[in-house]
Amino acid sequence: MADAAAMGGSGARSAGRTTNPWLVAVVVAVAVFMEVLDTTIANVALRYISGGLAISSDEASWVVTTYLVSNAIVLIASSFIAQRFGRRRFYLLCLATFTLASVACGLAWNLPSLLIFRMIQGFAGGGMVPVSQSILTDSFPPNKRGQAFAIFGVAVVVAPVIGPTLGGYISDNFSWHWCFLINGPVGAIAFTLVYFLVQESDEARKKREDMRKKKIRFDLIGFLLVATFLGALELILDRGQTEDWFDSNFIIITTVICFAAFVAAIPWLMTAKNPIVDARLIATRQFGSCILVMLATGAILYSTTQFVPQVLQENFGYTATWSGLALSPGGLVTMVMMFTAGRLSGLVQPKYLIAIGAAIIAFSMYDMTRLNPDLNFGFFVWSRCILGLGLPLIFIPITSASYDGLRPDQTDQASALINAARNTGGSIGVSIATNVLAHREQWHQSRLVEHVVPSDPAYIETMRNLQHFFTERGATMADAQQQAFGMIGQQVQEQASYLAYVDVFYTLAIISACTIPLALILRKIDLNGGGDAPAH
Structure with missing residues (x-):
């Protein structure tokens, strides 16, 4: 274990040309932030893309689908490619390709060209995130990785939150093209910094040479x-x-x-x-539980990021910009909590931090079940801030716990699988929320309509009051009756929508609560980097 400590302590020298590994962490986080941002920045811009390219909203939604699919596919291959050809080389290739594909997306002239460039962007982006975690693992000793992963966590957790805000503002005030073009200068700067500051670790270089000598082939x-x-x-x-x-x-x-x-x-x-995937690794109690917790975390993160702005725009009449701004304070809370969680991860067992974080998130989702037409902007800001308190308490400890007991040659694959779990969990969460919303809205509307009958005293009284309201404003009796009936129908539909969103948040609260026992079955780890830490 002395070798492990020595290797961990020299990580900054082997993984970066600077003696300060924190600079490496910041540079890597900027690139990851840009990639993860693109998972949500296009969501609020879809109607602008639809209008700009003269396509249907259903066709425009493929802009999101192609990115998610290509991103998921490449994640599982990134481990082998990074080990076989070098993490730094592969990372720079992904970063350059992602940047160029982003600019190409912004310059796309029709839907097929946009989807092709978006797919290339997804392939390149999918390779960046897991390699980033491996670079951080090389750069920091085990007892400092929690704080390093906090910087990485800011990029991964805050970026999806900022995505709708930034995408909404750009689309409302400029053009949807800039949702992609903005990656051009950011990617160029990130590429330059990574090129000069990050290099291959001695361990990774040795692994690459060993794979070449043994002629290990791609599965x-x-x-x-x-x-x-x-x-x-x-x-x-x-x-x-x-x-x-x-x-x-x-x-x-x-x-x-x-x-x-x-x-x-x-x-x-x-x-x-x-x-290509170590199935036995997934089957272990420690790593398998981490995968399940990350699936649930991804489900909460991505589904709330999509559905909170959606309910604000559809039911409260907010613009894309303001619906995104409702999430921003929560992003700031998450950013601060990331560093707090990073410090706590060196003092408190991950299993307890994850359980506390899951409980906070469950409470946040339960609080959202108070949804009603009288709520103001502050309610959504406050609810998101509560969520922002809980997410880092899961994300940082689960990353540290997932590496516990792994060999150095397993870290790349572990990182890829954890990120694949987060992305897949996001898709599962959005799918569950979408279906709950659709089916429960129909169910609630059917129940509410049962009371909209001529024999119901409340219906008779409401119709009478509405008809009086419209006739006082110049409508004929026949028109007033028609307008009153239309308004009641609209109110029924709106009420059904609110109740369906309440069911969505109940579902997300249950999903989050289910991660608490999963967290508690994780084993205790050595917080000082000894014991079960990977040997080098």
Whole structure:
């Protein structure tokens, strides 16, 4: 373990040309922030993209789908590619490709060109995030990684929150093209800084040479099976509601392909000499629990980021900019809490921090069930701030806990799987929330309509008052009756919508609460970097 400590302590010298590893962490975080930002920045710009390219809103939604699918697919391959060809080289290639693809997205002339560039952007971006975590692991000793991951966590957790705000402001005041073009100068600066400040660690370099000597080959079959499974799953989750689920041949065929790929992948990954995904790693109590917790965390993070602005725009009449601004204070709270959680992770066992964070998030979601038409801007800001307190208490400890007990050659794959879990969890969360919203809105509307009958005293009284209201303003009796009936129908629909959103937040509260027992079954780790820390 003395070697481990020495290696950890020399991480800054081996992973960066600067003697200050914090500068490496900031530079890497900027690049990751840019990549993660693009998972949500386009969401609020879809109607502008639809109008600008003269396409339907359903066609425009493929801008988000293609990015998520390509991002999920490349994550599982990033571990092998980074080890085989070098983390720094692969990271720079991904960063340059992502930047150029972003500019190309902003200059796209039609939907096919935009989708192609968006797919390339997703492939490049998917390789950046896990390699970033590996760079941080090399740069910091185990007892400092919690604070280092806090900087990384700011990028990963705050970026999806800022995405709708920035995307809404740019779309409202400039053009949707700048949602992508903004990555050009930021990416160029990040590329330059990474090029000069980050280099390969001695351990990674030795691993690369060892792989070359042993002629370890890429697990193409395993990659195709897992990529097919994840890609098909992302398509099902993202397009299910739009395609009317299993009433659609597209969804049925995609589901069959997804299931077949999953079934075929299990025996292959368990028996392959150098599998693309270490199935045994996922099956362990420690790492498997971390995967499940990260799935739930991704579900909460991405679903709330999408549905809070959505309810503000649809039910409260907010602009895209103001609906995004409701999330911004929560992002600031998250940023501050990231560093607090980073320090706490060196003092308190991850299992307890995660359980506390999950409880705070569950309370935040439960608080959102008080949704009603009389709420003001401050309610949503406050609720998001509570959520911002809980997220870092999960994200930082779960990252540290997931690396506990792993060999150095497993860290790249562990990072890729954790990030894949976050992205997949986000898609699952959004899909669950979308379906709960759609089905519960129909259910509530059906229940409310049962009371809109001529024999109901409350209905009779409401119709009488509304007719009197409209006739006083010059409407004929026939017109007043029609207007009154229309207003009642509108009120029923709006009330059903509010109640459906309440059910969505109840569901998210339950998902968050379920992570508490998962957190508590994690084993205790050595907070000082000894014991179960990876040996070098």
